[in-house]
Amino acid sequence: MYIIDSTKQDFSNGTLLVSGAKNAALPILVSSLLIDHPCTFKNVPIYQLDVLAMCRLLTRFNKRVSFTSSTVDVQQTASLSCPTPDWVEDTRYSLLIIGSTLRKLRNVRIPQPGGCRISSGRPIDIHIKGFEAFGARIQQENGYINATLLEDRDGEFELSFPSVGATENLILFATTGSGHFILHNAAVEPEIESMVEFLNSCGAQIRQTGQRKWSIDAVKSLQGSSATIIPDRIEAISFMILGALLRRNIEVTPIITHHMDVFFEILSSMKVAFDIEDLHSGLSRVIMQSSDGDVFLPVNVATSPYPGFPTDAQPMLSVLCLQANGISTIEDTVFIGRADHVSQLQKLGADISVDGNVIKVNGCRRVFTAETLRANDIRSGIACVLGALISEGRTLIENSQQIERGYEELGPKLRQVGIRIERVSSRI
Numbered sequence: 326m327y328i329i330d331s332t333k334q335d336f337s338n339g340t341l342l343v344s345g346a347k348n349a350a351l352p353i354l355v356s357s358l359l360i361d362h363p364c365t366f367k368n369v370p371i372y373q374l375d376v377l378a379m380c381r382l383l384t385r386f387n388k389r390v391s392f393t394s395s396t397v398d399v400q401q402t403a404s405l406s407c408p409t410p411d412w413v414e415d416t417r418y419s420l421l422i423i424g425s426t427l428r429k430l431r432n433v434r435i436p437q438p439g440g441c442r443i444s445s446g447r448p449i450d451i452h453i454k455g456f457e458a459f460g461a462r463i464q465q466e467n468g469y470i471n472a473t474l475l476e477d478r479d480g481e482f483e484l485s486f487p488s489v490g491a492t493e494n495l496i497l498f499a500t501t502g503s504g505h506f507i508l509h510n511a512a513v514e515p516e517i518e519s520m521v522e523f524l525n526s527c528g529a530q531i532r533q534t535g536q537r538k539w540s541i542d543a544v545k546s547l548q549g550s551s552a553t554i555i556p557d558r559i560e561a562i563s564f565m566i567l568g569a570l571l572r573r574n575i576e577v578t579p580i581i582t583h584h585m586d587v588f589f590e591i592l593s594s595m596k597v598a599f600d601i602e603d604l605h606s607g608l609s610r611v612i613m614q615s616s617d618g619d620v621f622l623p624v625n626v627a628t629s630p631y632p633g634f635p636t637d638a639q640p641m642l643s644v645l646c647l648q649a650n651g652i653s654t655i656e657d658t659v660f661i662g663r664a665d666h667v668s669q670l671q672k673l674g675a676d677i678s679v680d681g682n683v684i685k686v687n688g689c690r691r692v693f694t695a696e697t698l699r700a701n702d703i704r705s706g707i708a709c710v711l712g713a714l715i716s717e718g719r720t721l722i723e724n725s726q727q728i729e730r731g732y733e734e735l736g737p738k739l740r741q742v743g744i745r746i747e748r749v750s751s752r753i
Contacts, residue, residue, distance in 0.1 A: 327722040327736070329713040330745040331695065337743035338574040341564040344370040344733040345395065345554030349516040351418040352493045353523050353552055354379050357399045358386055358425040359501050360527055362549030366397045369554055370733040374726060375418070382419060386426070407433050420449065420490060423472045424497030427461060433472045437465070451484055451491040458482040459498065459506070479504025479543070487512040487537055487630045493520060499541040500529045506541040513537055514631040515555060515584045523552040556608070558584045560732060562638045563707050566645045567739075568613030569597045569621070570714050575742055578610035587634045591642070595621045595649060623651035623688060628659050639684070640666040640708035647675050648715065649688035656683045666705035670712050672696040673720075695720040703731035710735075714744065 345368035354376070357364045370376055371392055380390045380397065387403040407430050420438040427433050438449075449470075453463040460478035464471045479499075484491055492512040499506035513533065521531045521539075527550045530542035561580045568575030569592070582589070582601055592599060598614040615621075623646065628636040636659035643666060646653035657663050664679040671677060674694050676687035695718030700706025706728035713720035722728075725748060728735060736746050 326749050327710065327725045327728070328747050328749060329710065329720045329722070331714060331716055331718060331720070335743045335745075336571045336573050339742035340576040340578065341567070341738055341742060343556045343561045343564065343577060343579060344368075344373075346370075346516055346519075346557035346559075347373050347375055347731050348489075348514075348557075348559070349519045350376055350554045351379050352421055352497075352516065352520045353554065354383065354397070354399070355418060355421040355425050356497060356500075356520060356524060357383065357388065358405065358422070359429075359497065359524075360547045360549055361401050361405075362547075363398065363400045364527075364549050365551040366399070367395065367551065367553045369395050369397045370557070371395060371397065372729075372733045374730040379418060382422070386422075405429060417490065420452065420470075421494050421497060423452070423456065423463075423470070424494035427456070427472050427474050427498060428477075428502045431474045435470050435472075437468050437470060449491075451486060451488045452494050455482050455484070455491055455495045455508075456498065459495075477502065477504065479506050481507040481509065483509035484511055486510070489514050489517065489630075492517055492539070496521065496524075496531060496539060496541060499543055500524055500531065501545070501547060502543045503545075504543050506543070507534075508539040508541075509535075510537050511539050512630055515558065515581070519552070519555050523550065526550040526552070555584075556580050559635065559637045559704075561585065561611075562588055562635075563641050563711070563732075565592070565599070565611060565613055566641045567711060567714065567742075568599075569615050569645060570648060570711060571613075571742065571744075572615045572617050572619065573613075573742065575613045576610055577613065579604060579608040580611060581607060582609045582611075587632060588638065591624055591626060591634065595624050595645070597621060597645075621645070621649040621688070623649040623653040623686075625654045627656040630659065636660050636663060637704050639663065640704045641711060643667070643670065643677060643684055643686055644708050644711040644715070646686035647677065647688050647693075647712075648691065649686075651688060653686045653688065654683055655686070658682065665701040666708040669698045669701075669705065669709050672698060673712050673716050675712070691715070692717055694718065697721040697723065700724045700727040702727055707732060710739075710746075 385408040460476040489512045527547040564577045661682045693716040695716045698709040
């Protein structure tokens with residue numbers, strides 16, 4: 326549980342450091358199952374619960390995983406084999422086990438994946454149809470997924486929606502072995518690009534040959550290599566919104582600006598003040614500069630696959646819109662019904678509602694009443710944290726481990742800018 330005390334809050338100027346991206350680290354870590362040689366990964370957010378879960382999972386596949394600060398070394402200790410499916414790791418990325426092992430093992434059985442329970446469900450039908458197009462049979466029964474490779478078949482597959490997970494899974498499946506594969510209407514998120522860059526450094530032949538098109542020429546084997554995990558654009562967006570809410574000079578660093586072009590356009594349209602400065606190696610920093618007298622404007626936004634506004638940032642934007650002078654709407658076209666944060670913000674007295682996949686935010690109130698909130702998933706949880714910052718009194722946020730699945734060392738980071746936040750093991 327988090328306790329955030331805003332009664333006598335003494336927000337200050339300061340710096341919020343952005344960790345490596347969980348959504349980049351997890352597929353890169355699981356891709357090491359394709360490789361028999363040592364691999365090294367830097368800037369890994371090792372204190373995030375989802376990352377720790379993935380590292381535990383790799384050890385079940387005969388990998389030795391060691392940590393040094395934010396560096397993770399992965400080595401093969403014995404031949405790749407599928408463990409008995411009695412393990413359960415609460416991360417949806419465990420689904421990528423199929424893509425990274427099926428061509429070598431021919432039969433894979435895993436528990437249904439964990440992860441955030443958002444919207445009306447997160448079906449894996451695109452994954453299944455893709456694997457079946459390439460010669461596999463996928464069956465779901467009694468809480469398990471059974472995958473069998475019936476024949477080695479290459480070819481082309483068009484995704485019905487540019488799903489990030491399905492794109493990653495099918496790229497992993499096609500990378501080693503033999504054959505030529507083409508994915509149409511695929512996802513092209515920066516996290517996928519970073520996974521592809523790592524695999525290509527290992528000897529893979531993967532190219533983006535169209536706006537949403539990946540071409541993969543399978544290779545016999547891969548060599549070991551290293552990768553540096555890109556900054557987490559969703560954490561960066563969370564921190565930028567936090568800076569706007571605090572109305573202090575808050576530096577958010579490091580970031581890759583072109584990963585967030587649409588979000589910067591939204592901030593500009595809302596009249597949120599910020600400045601971007603280049604650093605090195607393609608990295609930048611952003612300084613949030615809003616002051617107490619600034620008036621934010623309402624906005625109408627729709628989420629969409631990259632390069633559009635990310636669904637993962639929708640709950641946090643809802644909180645920023647509470648501080649705008651007027652009515653904002655946020656339509657989520659990716660996860661219909663992703664609105665767990667709405668009921669939590671309503672507990673604070675926020676004028677926010679949801680109708681289908683459209684969230685309506687009336688920013689007429691500036692300060693809210695503290696309450697006991699619950700983090701039902703990673704992003705609704707961080708929205709609760711942001712909501713607490715514009716409330717008076719002590720706010721309790723239960724189920725905070727959900728937030729820690731995607732945010733590393735959140736408490737120590739927020740204390741750097743004067744936020745009184747503590748983590749306790751039980752309600753007090």
